Amino acid sequence: MTDLHDSLPDLMRRATEDLQPATPELVARGIRRGKVLRRRRTALAGLSGAAAVLATVGIIVGSTQLLQHGAAPAVEPAAPPRAHHLTRAVTPAETLATLLPKSLHRSKAATSDDGTLSVVLDDGKGGGLLTVDMMTAQPNTDCNGSPAGACTVEPDGTVYVAYANRPLYADENPGGIAVTTVEVFYPDGRQISLSNYNAPKDQGVEHSRPAPILSITQLTQIARSKQWVYPPRVS
CATH class of the missing domain: 2.60.120 (Jelly Rolls)
Incomplete structure (x- = not known):
């Protein structure tokens, strides 16, 4: 019977010998992806102001809760725009x-x-x-x-x-x-x-x-x- 302590190193070596280390190209793609996401967040804040910032924060908080509790975050329906009743001077x-x-x-x-x-x-x-x-x-x-x-x-x-x-x-x-x-x-x-x-x-x-x-x-x-x-x- 083969000693388990003698075969464990060999088993680990064979299990990981086909895995490739992170290449510079893979790292570069990750960096570019992060820049794209940051630009999108910046554009969202510029177009929608405070409402967009709050929406982004809600997404982040909801994602954190999802990871912590394994439950899908509740999405609040967007409030309908307020109607502005314009008055027109009677001719x-x-x-x-x-x-x-x-x-x-x-x-x-x-x-x-x-x-x-x-x-x-x-x-x-x-x-x-x-x-x-x-x-x-x-x-x-x-x-x-x-x-x-x-x-x-x-x-x-x-x-x-x-x-x-x-x-x-x-x-x-x-x-x-x-x-x-x-x-x-x-x-x-x-x-x-x-x-x-x-x-x-x-x-x-x-x-x-x-x-x-x-x-x-x-x-x-x-x-x-x-x-x-x-x-x-x-x-």
């Missing part, structure tokens, strides 16, 4: 569309270079132009310059102007055009003016109806609506 045309009587037919709203909004209304008895002017400027605190008897200063300082079916261009108005107007000047400088004509234009045409479609009461309700979004002061 005068959109606001006006919600304030006009639904029974009226109206043309497509147009805005001139000076910011005047205009739309032609029709109740089936003739069309009439409606214009809206809005701005924020130096507050108007009195009735100077307003038509006599058509202006009031309210207790809070708001100046209110209104007149109905007033002829335009008294000296040159062959078309018989008249206008109903409401103007509101708030103490903080917000101003709004609505004018409704008894013709589809404010000049150069014949009147299409005896009086404008909208009354002073209707124009006042529209002008005083809280839905209007005023432009910032530019003067």
Whole structure:
């Protein structure tokens, strides 16, 4: 019987004689692989910031637990991105569309270079132009310059102007055009003016109806609506 102590060295020699020592090429590949992984980690941190760093740490910790406990690390599902609700300033045309009587037919709203909004209304008895002017400027605190008897200063300082079916261009108005107007000047400088004509234009045409479609009461309700979004002061 062969002595075990005599054969053990020979057995170990034969078991390892086919194994090759680590070559310089194998070491070099390992170094290159480590550099690639480091570059990837650096890029991940640069693109995703702190979130990527935390994700990398989680992977490392999970891998360590896997090696220590032999269990697969739990992967937390990514939180859905938070929705950002953007608010858009309502345009005068959109606001006006919600304030006009639904029974009226109206043309497509147009805005001139000076910011005047205009739309032609029709109740089936003739069309009439409606214009809206809005701005924020130096507050108007009195009735100077307003038509006599058509202006009031309210207790809070708001100046209110209104007149109905007033002829335009008294000296040159062959078309018989008249206008109903409401103007509101708030103490903080917000101003709004609505004018409704008894013709589809404010000049150069014949009147299409005896009086404008909208009354002073209707124009006042529209002008005083809280839905209007005023432009910032530019003067």
